[in-house]
Amino acid sequence: MNMELGFYTFGDIHPDPNTGIGITPGQAIRDVLERTRLAEEVGLDYVGIGEHHREDYSISSPSTVISAALAQTERIHVGSAVTVLSTEDPVRVYQQFSTMDQFSNGRVELLAGRGSFIESYPLFGAELGDYDALYDEKIQLLLALDSGEPVTWSGKFRAPLEDVVVLPRPADIPGRGAHLNIAVATGGNSRSSVRAGMLGLPVNYAIIGGEPAQFAPLAQLYRQAHEQAGHPAEKRTVTVSAMGFVAEENARDFWFPYWYESMRVISAERGFPAPSRMSFEQTAGPRGAYFVGNPDEVAAKIVHVHEAIGNDRLILQMDLSGVPQKESLKAIELLGTEVKPRIERALAK
Structure with missing residues (x-):
């Protein structure tokens, strides 16, 4: 069996918790592009570029950064992590990703989600009370556009369409056809798992706490819905998105201040219990959701x-709160050259 490996980022620009020094959004984006080039060089399979509309993140327009990353690489897939489809126009999103799909020869991926932060809703004039209805309507329209057939459509949240084919079409890739790589993002909701399966799309589970094994029933629910809906098995794929960091030694001690800074800010905003070293160690332990350690430890946990x-x-x-570029690049190098071969050997057995 094979399993793909990669990283994702939001282009964090928090001040470094050790020095208090921050970097500009421009430098953060240039760092992301350098990391993507390295990821391809060391044999990783995927880079996800996320979306936020806050002062502590540099990427508010992920398609712009994805396009630059694709233009500087030849093999690796690059996608959104996620596109907050609820506050986007599916027509414009489809044009952007189809354009990138054409010039990258099918390497772009669109991960459609509702977002774990809500700052895009007031920014783009969407109502939080329509949280579910927005996504349901827009994912259906996105898939209608991807069908390649002329679309006549009307809904609640945008102007109607009459006999429209959105151009350009995606690249015509053998085994895929002229369709985008579209997947559904979820934080672990059973309804979302069933929706992804019924729609025939790949699913991405964001596992940011607890025990990853607890997501096994959801993945099974997804696969059952996918099969029962009659979709082809090759589209029945599951991605796990998680937090982690790889270093040759002292990975937890190095990464903890960066993790703590991100968790401290989010916990204060959402009224969660304050993070601590104890909660960090528990979640970084053998059964927890964080993949932090040396290559042997991280590979074993991934397996x-x-x-x-x-x-x-x-x-x-791996770059929470602006982990410095030197250490970020080393973690990516280890993920590709040390962790991935260990995983491949383990799965081959």
């Missing part, structure tokens, strides 16, 4: 999660 969930891809957010 353990794969055995429980059967995921086809795992991607790690």
Whole structure:
């Protein structure tokens, strides 16, 4: 069995918790592009570029950064992590991603989600009370556009369409056809798992706490819905998105201040319990959701999660709170040259 490996980022620009020094959004984006080039060089499979509309993140227009990353690479897939489809126009999103799909020869991926932050809703004039209805309507329209057939459509949240074919069409790739790589993002909701399966799309589970093995029933629910809806098995894929960091030694001690800063800000905003070293160590332990350690430790944990969930891809957010570029690049290098070969050997057995 094969399992793809990669990383994702939001282009964090928090001040470094050790020095208090921050970097500009421009430098953060240039760093992301350098990391993507390295990821391809060391054999990783995927880079996800996320979306936020806050002062502590540099990427508010992920398609712009994805386009630059694709233009500087030849093999690796690059996608959104996520596109907040609820506050986007599916027609414009489809044009952007189809354009990138054409010039990258099918390497772009569109991960459609509702977003774990809500700052895009007032920014783009969407009502939080329509949280579910917005996504349901827009994912259906997105898939109608992807069908390649002329679309006549009307809904609640945008102007109607009459006999429209959105151009350009995606690249015509053998085995895929002229269709985008579209997947559904979820934080672990059973309804979202069933929706992804019924729609015939790949699913991405964001596992940011607890035990990853607890997501196994959701993945099974997804696969059952996908099969029962009659969709082809090759589209029945599961990705796990998680937090982690790889270093040759002292990975937890190094990464903890960066993790703590991100968790401290989010916890204060949402009224969650304050983070602590104890909660960090528990979640970074053998059964927890964080993949932090040396290559042997991280590889073993990834294999353990794969055995429980059967995921086809795992991607790690490793640059929380602006981990310096030197250490970020080293973590990516280790992920490709040390962790991935260990996983491949384990799965080959």
